[in-house]
Amino acid sequence: MSTDHNKDALEARLQERLLLSRAVPGDRLMLAEATLLAALDGSRPLTPNERTALQQSPLTLRRFRHLALERREAGQAANDPVWAGSAGMLRAASSAAVLEQMLTDDGYWTLHFLPEGEEWQVILTLSAEAPFAARLLREQPMLRVVDGGGAIILQGRLDADGECERAWPFEMAPAPHFQMYGASFAVEPVAL
Amino acid sequence: MRLPGTRYQEHGWEQVRKLLGHCSLQAFRQIELRHAPEPEQHTLLLDAYTEAVAASLRAHQRTSRAEAPGNSYGDSVSELALSLLFELQAQPAFWQAFMEVMAAEYARSGEFWRDPAADGILRKKVNDMFVGLRDKVDADNYIVATGRDCSPNKIYTYRMLDTAYGEIARLFAAWEQHVEQVGAILGRELAGLPIEVRQMKSIGGCKAEWIIRWSESLERFEGSPGPLHTRSKRFASLKNSPEKISAMLAEIGDYEELSSNMDRGEDSLGEAALWMEDYWRVIGESEQQEAAPDVVDQILQAQEDAFAADQSDGDDAESEPGRRGAASGEEPGPHLEALPSAAQLAREQDAAVALSLSPRYLELARTAQDAGSWTLRVLREESLPIRLAVYHKLLGPADDSYPHAWLDPATGELPTLQQLAALDGISMPTMRKRRNEAIDKLYAADRAAS
Numbered sequence: 307m308s309t310d311h312n313k314d315a316l317e318a319r320l321q322e323r324l325l326l327s328r329a330v331p332g333d334r335l336m337l338a339e340a341t342l343l344a345a346l347d348g349s350r351p352l353t354p355n356e357r358t359a360l361q362q363s364p365l366t367l368r369r370f371r372h373l374a375l376e377r378r379e380a381g382q383a384a385n386d387p388v389w390a391g392s393a394g395m396l397r398a399a400s401s402a403a404v405l406e407q408m409l410t411d412d413g414y415w416t417l418h419f420l421p422e423g424e425e426w427q428v429i430l431t432l433s434a435e436a437p438f439a440a441r442l443l444r445e446q447p448m449l450r451v452v453d454g455g456g457a458i459i460l461q462g463r464l465d466a467d468g469e470c471e472r473a474w475p476f477e478m479a480p481a482p483h484f485q486m487y488g489a490s491f492a493v494e495p496v497a498l
Numbered sequence: 499m500r501l502p503g504t505r506y507q508e509h510g511w512e513q514v515r516k517l518l519g520h521c522s523l524q525a526f527r528q529i530e531l532r533h534a535p536e537p538e539q540h541t542l543l544l545d546a547y548t549e550a551v552a553a554s555l556r557a558h559q560r561t562s563r564a565e566a567p568g569n570s571y572g573d574s575v576s577e578l579a580l581s582l583l584f585e586l587q588a589q590p591a592f593w594q595a596f597m598e599v600m601a602a603e604y605a606r607s608g609e610f611w612r613d614p615a616a617d618g619i620l621r622k623k624v625n626d627m628f629v630g631l632r633d634k635v636d637a638d639n640y641i642v643a644t645g646r647d648c649s650p651n652k653i654y655t656y657r658m659l660d661t662a663y664g665e666i667a668r669l670f671a672a673w674e675q676h677v678e679q680v681g682a683i684l685g686r687e688l689a690g691l692p693i694e695v696r697q698m699k700s701i702g703g704c705k706a707e708w709i710i711r712w713s714e715s716l717e718r719f720e721g722s723p724g725p726l727h728t729r730s731k732r733f734a735s736l737k738n739s740p741e742k743i744s745a746m747l748a749e750i751g752d753y754e755e756l757s758s759n760m761d762r763g764e765d766s767l768g769e770a771a772l773w774m775e776d777y778w779r780v781i782g783e784s785e786q787q788e789a790a791p792d793v794v795d796q797i798l799q800a801q802e803d804a805f806a807a808d809q810s811d812g813d814d815a816e817s818e819p820g821r822r823g824a825a826s827g828e829e830p831g832p833h834l835e836a837l838p839s840a841a842q843l844a845r846e847q848d849a850a851v852a853l854s855l856s857p858r859y860l861e862l863a864r865t866a867q868d869a870g871s872w873t874l875r876v877l878r879e880e881s882l883p884i885r886l887a888v889y890h891k892l893l894g895p896a897d898d899s900y901p902h903a904w905l906d907p908a909t910g911e912l913p914t915l916q917q918l919a920a921l922d923g924i925s926m927p928t929m930r931k932r933r934n935e936a937i938d939k940l941y942a943a944d945r946a947a948s
């Protein structure tokens with residue numbers, strides 16, 4: 307806990323409190339959105355009066371903080387790799403009598419099959435190793451898993467653990483189903 | 499009701515209010531309320547009140563009321579009560595108003611807070627303070643989250659509409675028992691199940707004219723006038739502005755839908771450092787630009803609102819034209835404190851042991867300070883316990899950024915203010931006074947830097 311990183315964090319936390327916790331009676335938003343954003347992206351620096359207005363208004367500083375963090379998050383998102391879909395095959399080894407799981411070729415998605423009495427549950431799991439994992443967990447896009455015949459096996463959004471669980475929708479058990487429909491599957495983002 | 503940024507507007511508020519009332523009554527028996535008529539005592543009284551209520555809230559932390567959800571973002575009732583309590587520090591006008599009320603009552607009936615029969619009156623006064631404060635804090639939260647203007651009055655109006663919607667939904671659900679009233683709301687006679695009853699699934703589907711007609715007919719059906727039609731006229735102008743009502747209903751509805759499966763992101767440890775970096779950069783770029791005189795200031799004008807607080811800002815004219823500390827290279831090098839003498843160490847150890855802290859607590863805590871930090875430079879005259887008390891007040895007893903050596907292993911938090919006072923060999927009032935003076939120094943240095 308005594309690394310330099312934490313010392314910096316402690317210092318920044320205290321200075322943040324000093325800026326934001328000051329009691330300023332009648333405080334209000336002093337600068338418009340456009341003014342704050344232009345100052346943040348460097349296209350139009352604040353004038354001295356605007357600078358003073360910002361520094362003396364905890365409320366305006368809090369809006370500045372909100373915009374600054376939002377901007378950083380958006381910048382982060384622009385740098386995250388984009389994912390357009392992954393596909394996988396039913397392997398010889400996984401064609402045993404009871405199919406337990408299938409993996410996409412890129413190794414980032416697993417379909418798990420859990421027997422539940424006569425029925426099956428199917429769980430889609432995103433590997434934390436996937437380069438696009440952070441983006442998908444943040445944006446939570448609608449996802450779809452289709453079989454080799456194009457039928458939808460599962461549709462939904464990942465939960466915070468990167469999983470999506472549904473009831474297996476077909477009459478036939480997973481192993482014979484895949485053998486009948488092209489022995490393949492794909493995970494895709496759903497364009498809404 | 500949920501709106502962007504707001505935290506205190508959901509059903510859990512009733513419990514937050516009661517918990518704050520209960521803990522305040524306990525606090526009033528511990529603090530020197532008879533100083534309420536002396537304005538120069540208000541800050542110290544607020545400190546003592548905040549500490550006493552915070553301690554009482556912590557003691558109640560495990561009760562079912564305290565653990566109940568206070569809103570749908572995962573804040574419990576006791577967390578909300580505690581955070582609202584600390585908002586008083588940043589909004590002292592509410593405390594001052596409360597002190598004035600207390601002073602007036604004291605002048606009339608003496609130390610009435612010692613009389614259990616006065617509990618009801620006290621509770622009511624505390625309640626008034628926090629009710630006003632929560633709308634002020636949430637109006638500010640809304641502005642921060644959206645960049646749009648807001649006021650406590652506007653929050654109050656949103657809530658009135660939300661409650662009105664709830665009443666209408668209740669009547670719709672039992673329309674067979676309220677055929678006439680539902681007919682009055684819809685503006686027509688009912689012939690069988692009205693389709694509107696099935697179509698209104700959320701506040702976003704509630705029509706402004708239903709709200710207006712509900713309010714208008716309320717006196718006829720329930721005996722007291724509706725909020726748009728009371729004599730107080732508070733919402734009177736709204737009944738002629740259905741488009742305004744529609745927009746507000748739609749906003750509540752849209753946001754409820756949007757936020758229904760959203761967790762509030764907790765502040766992460768590094769967040770302060772991230773935006774402070776942007777802050778110093780923006781300030782620096784602005785300072786370098788000083789020479790360009792032809793840029794017109796874009797400063798927003800104050801909006802008209804009934805809640806117009808005192809406009810005097812706390813800025814004194816002779817703030818020094820200094821440079822900011824942390825990011826500037828012109829500052830003197832790390833300031834090293836004089837090492838404590840053997841006698842001082844021995845004294846410190848005795849004090850620490852008496853408090854069940856490790857004998858070397860102060861020695862280790864001293865080593866764990868960041869010698870080069872801006873904070874330490876500004877507070878180099880203060881003792882270590884005073885500096886720790888500053889952190890205690892500004893960041894709370896527990897913060898992820900605290901070095902281990904500062905924490906009491908028994909609690910995992912900074913020592914309490916009482917312990918810090920004992921470590922420093924001073925009384926609690928002296929501790930509070932010196933701590934507040936140290937915080938003022940930080941504010942002054944921070945302002946001089948700007």
